[in-house]
Amino acid sequence: MSYEAEKMAALAQDMYTVHVEREHGQLGIERLREVLKAVHSIYYGKRSPKSFPDGLLIFATLDPEFQPLDTSGSIEISKPVELKRMGTGAVVQVLGERSLRVWPREAIDWRQLVEHAIVYLFDATNRPEDGPSEAIALPSGLREIDNPNGYPSALAPPTFWNLEEALDYYTGSLAASSTCPTLREAWARESQNRHLVLCNKPERRMRRSLAAHLRSSVRDTMSVRVDEEQNVSETEPVDIEVSWSMVGHIALIEIKWLGQSLNEAGDDLGTKYADARAREGASQLANYLDECHERHPKHEINGYLIVFDARRRGVKTWEPEVVSKQDAWHYRDREIDYRDSIPQRQDFQSPRRLYLEPRIAM
């Protein structure tokens, strides 16, 4: 098998669509489409995934005539918006293009459905570390729906019409509590997982996490392209470049982090960055903007300095014994001292501080 084929086969092995086809054939794929359309219409309608704390199960039977559940206590609705009236959990059967049957969420075991139906499961109670919160249930078991960005639902991620809104969402919903699995990898694997010390060279994971979110969520009239490590100068590449097709807009994003990281050997504290590092980022970004303007004189170019703030007080060793909540949260409301490093120019947007919270109760 060629290298490309091996790589594709490895990817296919983890994909629920592939397993649906293997176990239920073409009919299974058709029903999967109906189930996924129902998921979209519910989540993009009036009910967010978080509004189902007691879980959501959506299924479509392979044989449309087959009814595997007792219909007493259920209602038939024609629009997902009617789900608004339902409670904090639901079982939903897709009956056709425009019709759903809904039961209150009860103890229905997905195993009783999988031989005859394609089943989607959403479990809001699972924490990311505990395993999948979304899955397709098949006779062979649960197939996790991968959620690399840490959205409430991987199937219905948020979308944004401008970069600022996408950055706001990332700041509050994905970065603050390190909800994004890629960003979570930026923390040193300390025994109590308190998010006090970053891993060695965490910048790559931070960049990947933010770039993946922007790639998944930013829409525009024409295509939006998100690239990492783009050469805008002859010396160093900018971390992320976002370019809007046909309209000549470019956004340059420079990422810096503050805090304490692990050394390369992983057995002691390594690099430590404080406010001066953010100031370096400001002058670096200003240079990138100048060079980008030179290369693209007709484009509208904006620069964004994003600072991942993981500063902690009182961390003297990489796996400290006791760290008080006051020390852990000390920098939560302490802004970065940029002194006079922020240039007064219109293309330089206000720097954003992404405070990465410790996992120590306030």
Next chain:
Amino acid sequence: MISPQASFDTLQLLDTVGASTNGVTLGELQVLDYLGCLLSVYDGARARDWGFRFSVTETGAPFAKDIAEAVGWLGRTGWIEQDDRVFRLTQGGCVELEFQRSLAPNDRRLRYLDASASATLSMPLPSLSNALSKEPGLNRALGFMRHKMLLDETSLELVSDQFEALSEALKRPRDDDEDLTVPTVVWLAYLADEYGSAESQAA
């Protein structure tokens, strides 16, 4: 003259994708149609039989003038409507689409357009656009901006190599009855993985 193929593709994609994404932008229509065209190549068809050609924008996105013209014309006929940045099918457009679906030349296109639309159920539209930008033809065109037209001989050879690998990976020959959803999502995941990021959504 408005391309009948581009007109049909626009109506069909707005119907199948627009409902679950609350409308589709012109850029997204271009990407989804280009994906449909590539899937027809996967299926053994010739790219030039798609009915119109694609060029590349300066950021590496596909662009067919015929689609842009069809969107303008369909808007004037009232079969589609624009709401801010997105386009949606109108009631009149639904009726027209039903008629156009019954036309024999469109029968084969449905197979590719539906596979393209299916991919959006498991992969967000922005992710799909970014993944497809790693397709050999677009990637190559971006690297050498003098190649403005897509689907040239070299690009088709490169993408055909990937399609060979795809058939090999899925361990099945390509045939007319094969549903194209699985090959489509696996190929897009492979392209997304080219970013070396957590982007690949295991669909």
